[in-house]
Amino acid sequence: MEHLAPPPEKRFAAMEEFAKAGILTGTCMMPILPGLCDEKANLEAVVRWTADHGGKFILASSLTLSDQQRTYFFDVLRARFPDLLELYQRIYPPKSYAPADYPWRKIALKIRELCEKYGLRDRMPRPIIPGDKRALNKRIVEHLADNAYAMELNGESSYRVWAYRKAAWAVEDLEQDIGLVYRTMGLKGLQGIPNVGPSLGGVVEELIKRSR
Structure with a gap:
């Protein structure tokens, strides 16, 4: 759904090059789309690929929708994944922002468990420039x-x-x-x-x- 985005293989190849150069890198797995990429097998694959390519963290978040963003997303969903429209209408009722009926906490805990399994953090370490007075x-x-x-x-x-x-x-x-x-x-x-x-x-x- 992300127009002109490079495929995962190219993203992880780039991650590996950064890691080899000693640059902290990881995966921003956001947003996690209900019904599209929140299955356990997919979550584990992303965490495993991150570890295999030198990544050190996973930063995950659920999908948020508001105003025109919601309208546009639902139009794309209706055209490409019509079978998921009812699910999203339930999770994101009118005037909602964050998911209203979605087990995000359960998914986040699963990601934490997978990160522990593969030796990653489920939060991104904060970069600090050497010599920063604060x-x-x-x-x-x-x-x-x-x-x-x-x-x-x-x-x-x-x-x-x-x-x-x-x-x-x-x-x-x-x-x-x-x-x-x-x-x-x-x-x-x-x-x-x-x-x-x-x-x-x-x-x-x-x-x-x-x-x-």
């Missing part, structure tokens, strides 16, 4: 975001998931080196960061200590 901030953001994703997959409360997510955004927006904040103000300095506060200040403190 490298520690970015590492902490990565940990907080990964934790939020894991909590979501594990079915933890949305309140806790959003607490980690908002804390990650707050550290991302922080203009100061968070290590300097901690060295000069200690735990109270971390707790004073908006959306970190007393509840996650200790978590951030532990991440800073681990980075030493």
